[in-house]
Structure formats: C-alpha cells, structure tokens
Amino acid sequence: MAGSEYQDEKIKVRLSGPPGSELLIKVDDKEIVLRS
Amino acid sequence: MVLSIIKPLGLHSEVQVSLDVAADTTLAISYKPPDGIIHLFDDITWENTELDVFEIQAVRQIDVSPHKVMINESLISRHPFFSRPARISRDSPFSFTLKNMDKHVTRHLEITIWIWIRDKAEMDQIVKAGEVEIREYARR
Numbered sequence: 001m002a003g004s005e006y007q008d009e010k011i012k013v014r015l016s017g018p019p020g021s022e023l024l025i026k027v028d029d030k031e032i033v034l035r036s
Numbered sequence: 037m038v039l040s041i042i043k044p045l046g047l048h049s050e051v052q053v054s055l056d057v058a059a060d061t062t063l064a065i066s067y068k069p070p071d072g073i074i075h076l077f078d079d080i081t082w083e084n085t086e087l088d089v090f091e092i093q094a095v096r097q098i099d100v101s102p103h104k105v106m107i108n109e110s111l112i113s114r115h116p117f118f119s120r121p122a123r124i125s126r127d128s129p130f131s132f133t134l135k136n137m138d139k140h141v142t143r144h145l146e147i148t149i150w151i152w153i154r155d156k157a158e159m160d161q162i163v164k165a166g167e168v169e170i171r172e173y174a175r176r
Contacts, residue, residue: 009058010057010058010061011055011056011057011058011061011063012055012056013053013054013055013056014052014053014054015051015052015053015054016051016052017049017050017051017052017067017149018049018051018069018070019070020069020070020071021051021067021068021069021070022067022068022126023051023053023065023066023067023068024065024066024068024129025063025064025065025066026063026064026065027061027062027063036051
C-alpha cells in the first residue's frame, strides 16, 4: 500500500491504497488530488 | 514485494483515508482506483468515537451489483446508500460529501473503503504498478 498526505488550514488528509489510486477532495473552491 | 496468489478470485484490498476536518467544513471526496482497474466496492467503515459530528451524504448514485456482502450495521442505519456494492473505475469514482457539523472543533475521522479485486488479470495490473498489500478476503 502506497500513500500520500496533504495539510492546510481546513483539512489534513492521508491516503493509502493500491499504487495509482487517487483521492480528489474539494474544500470550498479548492481541489486537492492525492495519489497513492 | 510480489505476493503469491493462492486464489485468483475473491481477493480484497482496502483504501484508507485519515482526515482532520476543521469545524463547520464540508468536503467532497472522490476515490478513483488505479488506471485500467475496476474495483468492486464492498463496504465502507468509519472509525470515530464521535461519528455523529459528521454528516455524510452520497453525491453519485452508484450501480448495484449482484454481489451480496455483509455491511456494518451502524453504517446501514446511518447511511443506507453505502450498503450497495458497486463497480468503481476512474470514469465512475466512489464519491460522497462529508461535513464536520461541530461549529468550533476540528474532528478526526478514519475511513476504510473495502474493495474487491475481481480476477488475476486485475491483480497483475496492480502488482505491476508497484508494491501493494493484498490479503486473501476473509468473509466477515
């Protein structure tokens, strides 16, 4: 399982999953893409 | 790490998402599997002692598959949408919204999306993409 992390004032998020997985998160007008 | 595959069918994996969400914040979340892979969504579970502070809603009506799975009972009562197993692909991601209803405090939530890997060809694609932990599915 691979993983990645993102953090700002609204959210801290960590993703782990099969390599190549993506998590798209929208907060307000901002889009965040995490790739494992 | 290359894993030996004892049974080509019925393997499962999981996607784990760990979140600290600021007070009164809404997130839209979409999970996409690796390119060329179609997962069969099995279940989604939440680890949080204060789950009630989160409001969780479906964004997309996901397809129903013939597979019968056992679903976390508290999840059924809270979010019946998620009791439907479905195919997840890059064109058809698994999506939902989540809001921290607390007006003052950042809250933590751990989400696990349980996914089926349907056959050996699909498994081979994942293993080729890199190291991956795959465990034989154990019925719950």
